Amino acid sequence: MGRTLAEKVWDDHVVTRAEGEPDLLYIDLHLLHEVTSPQAFDGLRKAGRPVRRLDLTIATEDHNTPTLDIDKPIADPVSRTQLETLRRNCAEFGVRLHPLGDVEQGVVHVVGPQLGLTQPGTTVVCGDSHTSTHGAFGALAFGIGTSQVEHVLATQTLPLSPFRTMAITVEGELPEGVTAKDLILAIIARIGTGGGQGYVIEYRGSAIEKLSMEARMTVCNMSIEAGARAGMIAPDDTTFAYLQDRPHAPRGEDWDAAVAYWRTLRTDDDAVFDHEVVIDASELSPFVTWGTNPGQGAPLSSAVPDPASYTDASERLAAEKALEYMGLTAGQPLRDIAVDTVFVGSCTNGRIEDLRAAASVIEGRAVAGGVRMLVVPGSVRVALQAVEEGLDKVFTAAGAEWRHAGCSMCLGMNPDQLAPGERSASTSNRNFEGRQGKGGRTHLVSPQVAAATAVLGHLASPADLPGLAGATDVRTTVEV
Amino acid sequence: MEAFTTHTGRAVPLRRSNVDTDQIIPAHWLKKVTRDGFEDGLFEAWRKDPEFVLNRPERAGATVLVAGPDFGTGSSREHAVWALQNYGFKTVVSSRFADIFRGNSLKNGLLTVVLPQETVDALWQLTENDPTAEVTVDLVARQVRAEGITADFELDENARWRLLEGLDDIGLTLRHEADIAAFEAGRPSYKPSTARI
Numbered sequence: 001m002g003r004t005l006a007e008k009v010w011d012d013h014v015v016t017r018a019e020g021e022p023d024l025l026y027i028d029l030h031l032l033h034e035v036t037s038p039q040a041f042d043g044l045r046k047a048g049r050p051v052r053r054l055d056l057t058i059a060t061e062d063h064n065t066p067t068l069d070i071d072k073p074i075a076d077p078v079s080r081t082q083l084e085t086l087r088r089n090c091a092e093f094g095v096r097l098h099p100l101g102d103v104e105q106g107v108v109h110v111v112g113p114q115l116g117l118t119q120p121g122t123t124v125v126c127g128d129s130h131t132s133t134h135g136a137f138g139a140l141a142f143g144i145g146t147s148q149v150e151h152v153l154a155t156q157t158l159p160l161s162p163f164r165t166m167a168i169t170v171e172g173e174l175p176e177g178v179t180a181k182d183l184i185l186a187i188i189a190r191i192g193t194g195g196g197q198g199y200v201i202e203y204r205g206s207a208i209e210k211l212s213m214e215a216r217m218t219v220c221n222m223s224i225e226a227g228a229r230a231g232m233i234a235p236d237d238t239t240f241a242y243l244q245d246r247p248h249a250p251r252g253e254d255w256d257a258a259v260a261y262w263r264t265l266r267t268d269d270d271a272v273f274d275h276e277v278v279i280d281a282s283e284l285s286p287f288v289t290w291g292t293n294p295g296q297g298a299p300l301s302s303a304v305p306d307p308a309s310y311t312d313a314s315e316r317l318a319a320e321k322a323l324e325y326m327g328l329t330a331g332q333p334l335r336d337i338a339v340d341t342v343f344v345g346s347c348t349n350g351r352i353e354d355l356r357a358a359a360s361v362i363e364g365r366a367v368a369g370g371v372r373m374l375v376v377p378g379s380v381r382v383a384l385q386a387v388e389e390g391l392d393k394v395f396t397a398a399g400a401e402w403r404h405a406g407c408s409m410c411l412g413m414n415p416d417q418l419a420p421g422e423r424s425a426s427t428s429n430r431n432f433e434g435r436q437g438k439g440g441r442t443h444l445v446s447p448q449v450a451a452a453t454a455v456l457g458h459l460a461s462p463a464d465l466p467g468l469a470g471a472t473d474v475r476t477t478v479e480v
Numbered sequence: 481m482e483a484f485t486t487h488t489g490r491a492v493p494l495r496r497s498n499v500d501t502d503q504i505i506p507a508h509w510l511k512k513v514t515r516d517g518f519e520d521g522l523f524e525a526w527r528k529d530p531e532f533v534l535n536r537p538e539r540a541g542a543t544v545l546v547a548g549p550d551f552g553t554g555s556s557r558e559h560a561v562w563a564l565q566n567y568g569f570k571t572v573v574s575s576r577f578a579d580i581f582r583g584n585s586l587k588n589g590l591l592t593v594v595l596p597q598e599t600v601d602a603l604w605q606l607t608e609n610d611p612t613a614e615v616t617v618d619l620v621a622r623q624v625r626a627e628g629i630t631a632d633f634e635l636d637e638n639a640r641w642r643l644l645e646g647l648d649d650i651g652l653t654l655r656h657e658a659d660i661a662a663f664e665a666g667r668p669s670y671k672p673s674t675a676r677i
Contacts, residue, residue: 038513145558145584258670
């Protein structure tokens with residue numbers, strides 16, 4: 001019987017396999033950041049162990065880093081200590097680090113791909129659940145805990161139990177104005193936050209093949225929000241074109257050998273998935289969340305659901321609690337929800353295409369009175385590219401704040417936070433209670449919806465804006 | 481890692497689904513660089529409510545958390561496991577755990593037990609009606625026992641053995657040093673390297 005893409009990559013990394021034991025898997029790339037690594041380095045130090053493969057390990061600073069005044073000492077002493085700890089650990093063990101102020105600094109999941117380190121058929125881990133992002137390249141990439149970070153530092157391997165395979169096939173054309181973010185939010189709403197539990201998801205079908213690499217990263221990034229162990233997309237010419245000539249991409253004969261291997265990384269025709277989901281791209285429309293987990297989402301054109309409509313008791317209770325926390329009432333049109341803050345950024349939507357998309361909507365318009373809009377590039381490279389294209393000027397002319405690269409308001413470990421009761425439209429990945437600041441209320445949206453929302457002051461899509469030439473109204477499209 | 485064989489204690493019934501790791505330990509606690517001192521951050525936002533189950537005097541000293549489905553979703557932060565342990569929990573029962581949280585828990589000796597939702601419902605009912613009711617989680621027999629409830633649970637033999645023995649995963653893996661070196665010798669030259677160019 002044939003094998004799926006995920007099974008092929010897994011099989012190519014098995015170091016040892018024995019009955020009744022997890023497979024020992026080799027790890028090709030280990031990404032580190034300041035939050036989940038200090039205790040792992042401590043463990044190495046206590047055991048007197050070195051980092052086994054410095055040439056497969058790289059670190060950056062992202063979660064704690066401020067997005068203003070980066071040339072000044074970090075105001076929060078605890079954040080400062082954590083960043084200094086990473087710098088000390090990297091210096092002591094010899095790990096390559098791109099600290100705040102370095103041109104290669106940024107959100108770890110933006111940095112890996114742009115350096116060309118994330119490649120098809122590799123295994124990629126990081127002490128961060130959004131490591132699933134790298135699956136967009138046909139890599140088997142997943143988030144790990146700190147004990148596993150220490151394990152990979154010491155052994156470059158991980159003992160892992162087998163996974164199940166799920167195919168999510170998206171056929172057809174995404175309607176105009178509908179993005180990869182809308183697609184993945186609709187998928188999560190359909191299969192639920194636990195729907196992917198135990199699975200590696202492979203996204204496939206004509207709509208997926210048409211996505212750019214950056215859009216594919218947005219899709220794979222949020223696989224974890226459906227509970228999946230990883231999300232993957234088979235590498236193709238789009239992948240190879242993105243990688244070619246990046247700093248760490250293979251060159252010369254190595255490039256040819258790599259591409260020849262990468263072309264084998266497709267699910268065989270006779271492979272069988274443990275579970276399959278089929279989605280018609282043409283039925284999708286801009287999608288937003290109304291609740292406190294990423295599965296609690298609905299088309300922007302619809303209304304806040306009535307908890308009483310849920311047959312499952314725990315889902316009903318979760319919806320009730322979510323509406324209470326979010327300060328929403330059942331039946332309220334989603335478009336009527338006014339926001340205080342708009343955040344464009346994160347490992348989900350902080351790449352150059354995301355900034356271009358948001359800029360194209362807001363160009364020549366203004367952020368609504370009383371609304372704060374933060375634009376935080378995913379990396380310094382993304383920021384430099386955006387400046388070269390004049391996107392920073394587009395944002396600042398509209399009244400948005402153009403900030404330095406980092407995770408920022410996605411999780412509010414730095415000063416970029418919501419105040420209690422404040423409401424955001426955010427291009428990030430989690431609408432959990434308090435995620436963006438204590439008492440903050442988050443609606444997950446695409447960059448285009450974020451920008452339109454900033455202009456109108458309530459949840460909106462570009463089609464709602466007056467005078468946007470060529471826009472089509474997608475309000476009447478059907479729910480998935 | 482501390483070994484886990486069997487544990488008996490009073491329970492905290494947590495009637496919530498989708499308890500994500502941001503609720504278990506909010507991000508601002510993640511700035512700490514140690515594995516301890518997280519107990520005050522556990523469920524920090526919910527604990528501001530004096531009626532929250534963890535704040536009830538009859539739950540003081542409870543060591544068994546009985547949670548709703550999809551416990552531990554979201555962020556991979558192992559701090560969530562440390563916070564539960566620092567607070568005093570030895571084991572968590574749920575009908576479904578998020579994968580990364582589950583892996584983290586078993587690596588730290590916090591036993592996460594998967595039981596059918598009906599059994600979780602029965603444990604909720606028992607421990608809500610009688611806060612003094614004790615729950616036994618027996619890893620040797622792979623069984624949860626409480627008054628009127630006996631439920632077997634599954635845990636793969638390898639994970640069980642490592643928990644029972646309190647074994648260090650890294651030490652176990654390093655026994656395969658020769659296999660790892662042999663695998664490395666066969667890796668293609670086109671594989672990525674982080675060495676500075």
